[in-house]
Ligand SMILES: Nc1ncnc2c1ncn2[C@@H]1O[C@H](COP(=O)(O)OP(=O)(O)OP(=O)(O)O)[C@@H](O)[C@H]1O
């Protein structure tokens with residue numbers, strides 16, 4: 114392990130304060146500071162020293178390391194003191210500081226010297242230095258690492274277990290394109306049960322796609338459509354559990370509703386799905402904000418099958434693309450394919466050739482963002498589709514990745530503004546479950562769809578119960594007991610911060626006879642697939658996972674999500690806990706919390722964000738909010754989560770709801 118001194122030296126060097134300069138500008142002798150002013154400055158320094166130390170303890174750093182680190186930090190910062198204090202030299206010194214360095218900000222910030230070393234100015238830097246010191250203790254997961262593995266050819270990704278037919282999917286439909294550029298939707302009854310709905314076995318009904326787009330009722334006047342504003346009742350959204358529609362009902366449906374029933378096997382729409390589909394059919398730019406598991410995929414997959422041509426879907430993860438492609442092709446018989454940087458040249462060229470043909474068979478093309486950003490040959494293929502009027506629309510799934518204020522920022526997503534620039538008439542649909550107000554605006558600006566129709570449902574997941582439990586010294590024993598007492602034989606996820614933690618927790622639970630697998634980005638692709646499949650099929654009940662296991666996991670009956678260590682941000686927590694209860698039945702989301710763990714989060718962020726000061730600062734702000742959530746004593750956790758996304762929520766809704774959070778359960782009746 115490197116010495117703290119070395120780490121701090123290296124760290125300050127990277128921030129533009131070379132060692133030889135440090136030697137050349139010794140700390141200001143106190144004799145030069147005169148009178149009561151100097152005394153006051155020193156007293157303030159002592160106060161700040163105490164504040165910085167308590168900041169380190171507050172964030173779970175070890176006391177000795179914090180003390181040593183602060184001495185060293187004060188030395189380094191102290192060297193800038195003379196220039197800060199001596200009039201005339203300040204600007205000269207300031208000019209010699211590399212732009213954007215922390216010291217530039219620091220020197221230029223003070224007018225009277227009293228804000229020299231403060232928690233506000235250098236608190237994050239102090240924590241960063243401590244984090245660097247602790248860095249090699251754990252192996253953090255790297256989400257991007259997963260992307261470096263080949264996904265293979267389309268035929269490779271169809272897993273041998275075909276997903277179960279949905280209950281109630283008694284009428285089947287399929288989509289295909291005919292030679293004359295028309296898509297055809299066929300409705301085929303599959304068994305005699307369908308007789309009750311008026312269909313006979315193997316009877317085929319077709320919905321021909323017109324060569325010109327249909328005209329749909331204009332819903333743009335709705336402006337921002339929300340299912341949770343008074344009067345904003347979503348007439349198309351009905352509870353999932355109602356009866357299969359009758360033949361007469363099917364006959365009276367428009368093709369959006371019919372496709373929902375016959376192709377996707379849904380009895381009804383969920384909140385705002387119908388409106389989103391309609392907006393897409395009207396070729397409007399659209400921004401869909403729905404909770405995790407809310408059914409965002411349908412909002413673009415359904416219009417994609419009704420549109421002429423190909424819908425291009427940008428997705429951040431290969432695993433997510435893989436799941437979607439499998440579901441579309443195998444479960445719904447919708448032709449969908451993908452392009453990514455890991456395919457071999459011949460695999461990619463087969464797909465490109467297909468796209469360049471006069472009648473491409475696929476309805477959806479999934480791509481990772483780097484395929485679009487700065488890729489002229491792919492742009493050329495899109496132009497070719499566009500010229501044939503077969504570029505139906507663009508979809509940006511997990512759109513929060515666009516914003517660097519978001520929790521899963523992907524640099525390549527930033528380049529997606531080129532889509533609107535190059536194809537102004539092709540509509541864009543962006544979708545996310547996690548976007549604060551600034552993130553939303555950033556997404557709309559970046560994608561150049563400022564006038565998009567915004568469709569927003571409540572982010573609330575009423576069936577999820579949120580809890581925080583104090584993490585004990587023997588947290589593994591505590592975890593095992595908790596699972597046995599409350600979630601015996603149920604399916605769940607235990608989130609861990611690092612790969613080693615993930616393996617350790619998994620081993621322990623296995624030893625305790627809980628069927629457990631582990632999942633992190635360091636595993637080979639086939640090991641990850643095997644782990645996910647074991648968990649998905651119920652062979653394993655618990656998966657211990659890092660953040661690598663998240664987006665795109667769609668298992669209906671996950672009854673618990675336990676964070677063995679807190680998440681790095683509220684957005685991440687909302688996404689990860691959102692894997693629970695996607696069948697709308699009650700599920701529980703628990704965080705094991707201890708202050709000490711926050712120092713590990715800082716280490717992880719420092720590792721991930723590198724020395725980019727602004728990114729690290731943003732990440733730290735997000736992490737502090739997560740810590741704040743964990744430390745809530747009385748306040749409603751659901752309300753806190755929702756208000757983070759700008760949603761006003763009345764606490765009584767939690768207290769009287771189906772799954773009140775721990776603080777609301779414990780509160781005296783506040784109604
Ligand atoms: N109208 C519906 N009726 C019944 N089930 C539905 C309906 N719409 C979607 N679903 C199901 O809900 C589950 C979640 O849908 P989906 O994966 O699209 O959610 P999502 O909003 O994209 O979630 P995430 O934020 O995690 O990506 C899927 O299993 C899907 O089949």
Ligand SMILES: [Mg+2]
Pocket residue numbers: 409410510665
């Ligand atoms: Mg999704």
